[in-house]
Amino acid sequence: MTTRRYRIATIPGDGIGTEVIPAGQRAVEAVAARHGFAVAWDVYDWSCARYAETGRMMPEDGVDRVRGADAIYLGAVGAPGVPDHVSLWGLLIPLRRELDLYANVRPVKLIEGITSPLAGRGPEDIDFVVVRENVEGEYSEIGGRLHGGTEHEMVSQMSVFTRRCTDRIMDYAFELAKGRRGHVTSATKSNGIVHTMPFWDERFAAAAARHPGVETVQYHIDILTAYFVRNPDWFDVVVGSNLFGDILSDLGPAIAGSIGIAPSANLNPERAAASMFEPVHGSAPDIAGQGVANPIAAVWTAAMMLEHLGEDEAAAELMGAIEASLARPETRTRDLGGTADTDGSIRAVIEAIG
Known part of the structure; x- marks a missing residue:
């Protein structure tokens, strides 16, 4: 019986963010079903595409909209035609500073199967x-x-x-x-x-x-x-x-082995506001829309988010599924020497859960 529910402010962003964040959501929902909790995704279209239409990366009250969420799940920010300092200072840095997310935590770990x-x-x-x-x-x-x-x-x-x-x-x-x-x-x-x-x-x-x-x-x-x-x-x-x-x-x-597997957390350790979790790889416009982006960083980032929420067993199981999926070339993406596309990689993670 589901007794715990979390509201996650979800910002897929730009480029491959719109591909890997939905993949990460699939993995979270699979592990949540096994561990008795539920996740509601409040999706926001804050991105360079929104900037091109409105002149703002996010609304004026954007920070306040996500402040009370249980966590923020961010994909990537940046697109050709929008200067990097515009996209960064229009979204990511205001979220970090106004929510006082002062601890940026980035694990570095060589996983078995990766060279x-x-x-x-x-x-x-x-x-x-x-x-x-x-x-x-x-x-x-x-x-x-x-x-x-x-x-x-x-x-x-x-x-x-x-x-x-x-x-x-x-x-x-x-x-x-x-x-x-x-x-x-x-x-x-x-x-x-x-x-x-x-x-x-x-x-x-x-x-x-x-x-x-x-x-x-x-x-x-x-x-x-x-x-x-x-x-x-x-x-x-x-x-x-x-x-x-x-x-x-x-x-x-x-x-x-690859920045494609790199997770990060932007934490408010005192939990006075929502902490934010984002893969490190950026929007990668050169491969966006091709279905080949590596979703592992987004999944590892989601595991960090679950740990922050107190779902330690689910986070550990998700990490185990990541490691299992990376053990075989046919379920690794090409940046890791494998042959899988985005969908094949995330399906391998989900199949390894449980």
Whole structure:
């Protein structure tokens, strides 16, 4: 008997988002039927197509419409003809900031059956989480242009790091590490960025003092990217600023086989508003509409959403189904060396449930 019901604000978005989000919904409904809960999908057409028609990515009251949902399930944003900063600042960033989704969490895991581009690396070598500060840092609106179009043209962009936001993302990373292998790596660049990154280092040291027993190390971002490639087994939880975390959380899935399987969560850990879950792969307009997009990132993202909702057994079963579907070439999509299309891949996941 169904006793638990969840309302999910669903934004398929652009490109392959409109293909993989429905696939993820199918997988959620299959696992929900086995675990005694139901999901209602409130679908919103917020996208670049909507922008082309109305001049807005979402309505003025869009954030308030989804604030009270149990979760937000977002596909991808971006389309040719709409500048990336327009689509991003018109939808994704307002949702992150106005809902205070300050913890961007991106697991990086090499799943059995997937081949890493790193020679000799197996599933035991690549299993970590990138935790990205999601609401301030380098992604600031403070700045502007002067003397546009002249030889004196000048642009400025200000980064913003507050103690409150820096401390809370580090505390989140340390708490996450306590439930894993007890190790946190900090991404910094305090040898070259003279104000914000020394402050980041100071707050990382303060967080380490608040969380005794967790091992720590910090690396400058340039060598850290090299270590991701050379020594991925060194990492458990990696915490970085908005920009550094963004870069590292794309590099991570690349060494784990494909960005097509990369999930993410934008969390309000205090649950004061709906958290948002989105695959990392983007709208991929080059393959949109062909039925070949990899739906696994959307399904893995849905598993993270179910875990956030407290449906741990359903989330674990969905992850097991993902792993089963990736074990065979005929049920993997072509970006993973397989032969399946989107529908074949999601059918394999659903067949593996239960």
